[in-house]
Amino acid sequence: MSKFLVLALVASATAFAAKAPANLPKSFSNGSAKAVFVDFKTANYNVVYDGAAKSATVVATIEFESFENGNPVFDLVSNPTSVVLDNEEVSAPSVKTPSNETTVRVVSKEVAKGNHTLVVTAPITALVSFSGSSVKSAFWTSDLDERNFLERYMPSSFEYDTVKMKLKIEFKNINSASQKIYTNGVVKGSGDKIEITYPEYYNCSSIFFHTTPADAVNEISFTYKSKDGRDLPVVIYVAKSAWGSTNLTRFKTKTIATLDELEADYGPFPHPSVTILNAGSGGMEYQGATMTDYGALDHELIHSYFARGVMPANxxxxxxxxxxxxxxxxxxxxxxxxxxxxxxxxxxxxxxxxxxxxxxxxxxxxxxxxxxxxxxxxxxxxxxxxxxxxxxxxxxxxxxxxxxxxxxxxxxxxxxxxxxYGNSAAKMSVKAGSKVHRKMSLKELQNYL
Ligand SMILES: [Zn+2]
Structure with missing residues (x-):
């Protein structure tokens, strides 16, 4: 074989060889089984909001790769109604990780190293509210309590794992023409069926998603001229029911000033759009999006560079x-x-x-x-x-x-x-948060839908 042919074969073998995510956690013993963290390649979420049944359901089809034989790990807070692995009905009970630091779900069936398909059906119970012929629903996250990322709503991987995600929404028995969707992905379709595609570098803490009746919110939108020449679409919105007076123009002024400052310090804004929900006290960051009060707005926007631009793996x-x-x-x-x-x-x-x-x-x-x-x-x-x-x-x-x-x-x-790295005397500090990120219960968050 010529030297070039050998090189070409090595290169193509490398291109198809399985490469595990850089920070894939180690597998762990779960009874007599081995629980293995995996790499989600794609996750397609089909969500149905049914206004008559007053229910929200997700069917998630997940293509993943395992790098060793074992029982795949994922997470979902609510109890799934069905878990199907490679066309076989299985279960996925909640399991504590070895140091008791968190809870995950481990599929009851072992898989061989390689590619597999997991289909999980589950109710979406958190932050969903039906009223008349409309629905309010959001996938808001927090990093101040565990299991508060996407897994609070839908079957999900972990922060180490970037995943190509697609969200298909179907509105049944809902006046879909009046539903607004705010999200940091690309929205296609209208009426009863909406499809949202997210960049392949998103993980479980990336997605901002909120649907609410159009007449429930006020919004302003404008474009921000990035220093690299892009016209970034910006939308800032607030629920009409929000307590106190809200001045979206004040938000706009601060948004522009902060983006100017951040672009001067750290380069062009790393995301294709900016979505800002004025709600709650303190804020939470997403890729090119935030739910925030006025005081934390600038803090949340720098997180589009550090947290949701340069991203933590855990x-x-x-x-x-x-x-x-x-x-x-x-x-x-x-x-x-x-x-x-x-x-x-x-x-x-x-x-x-x-x-x-x-x-x-x-x-x-x-x-x-x-x-x-x-x-x-x-x-x-x-x-x-x-x-x-x-x-x-x-x-x-x-x-x-x-x-x-x-x-x-x-x-x-x-x-x-x-x-x-401290010493054994220094314990984890878990306060109620800070003035910029405050712990909010689901009950509190429900008020901002
Ligand atoms: Zn922060």
Missing amino acids: GNSGWMDEAIASWRDNRYPSYTSMNGSSRMSSHAYCTRTTDTDAYTFGARFMAYLDGKFAAQGGLKKYLRHMVEQKLFQPLSIDEYINEMSDVYGVSVKEDFKRFT
Whole structure:
């Protein structure tokens, strides 16, 4: 064989070889079985809202790849009515992960290494409300409690896993002409049948989805001229029932000023559109979208760069973006020394929540790193590097650390170890949140539908 033919064969073999997501968690023993985390390739969600039955149901068809023989892991908070793996009816009971850090579902049947199909049917019970011939429904998320990402509504993978997702909506016995849809995907169709396609780099914390009757909201829309020449469509909306006075023009002014600032610091906005729901107290971020109050708006928008642009792969790296955003909220201070410690990076591997030390201690740590590298362009140099090089690839804390060491030409491992890997005395800090991200119960969120 010629040298070139060998090279061509190696290249094509590599192209088709299974490549596991970079931060796929290790498999674990579940009784006599082995629970294996997998790679969702595509997830097609068919959702039916039935106004007569007052029910919402999802049928999720998931194509996934397993990298070893074992029982596949996914998650869904509500109990599925049917789970079918490779055309065989199975079950998927809830199981605690080895360190008790979270709960997942493990399919009762073992699969061989390779590609498989999972079809899960389940009711959508959270944040759905029927009234007359209309429906209000949203897939709002939180990282302050576990199992509050997409799995709260639909069968889902985890933050390490980016998935090509499609959402097909059918409105039955609903006045579909009056339903508005706000989402950070591409919407096709109208009337009873809507299809929304999301970018393939989305994961379980990416999707913003909200449908509500048009006469229940006020909105303004405009275009924002990105520094790279794109005209970004922006929509800002609020429920008419929202408490107090809401001034969307004030939101628009702050949105433009914040995007100007962020584009100047970190480059073109990383998403094709901006969706802003003015609701609640504090906020929550999505890819190019947020549900937020006026005070947290700028904090949530920087999360479109850090959190939903440069993405965490799990709870142990999720604190980084809160620390970065809070450092910006504090107007980028620079410190030359640092005391104390935290355990933000060293929780059990499958931890899904963010350690709330991120907002305070984490922000101080960013200021310390900025001071340490002041002569080399400060921490913003690293942040710009991350946006340029690492968008949309869920990252572990080790990857954040290695990139920083590369950017400044000196290892920052010891700094992270001392200040974020703590000692056994330092416990996970889980407060009610911060002024920018407050824990809201489903009952509270229901008020904003
Ligand atoms: Zn935040």
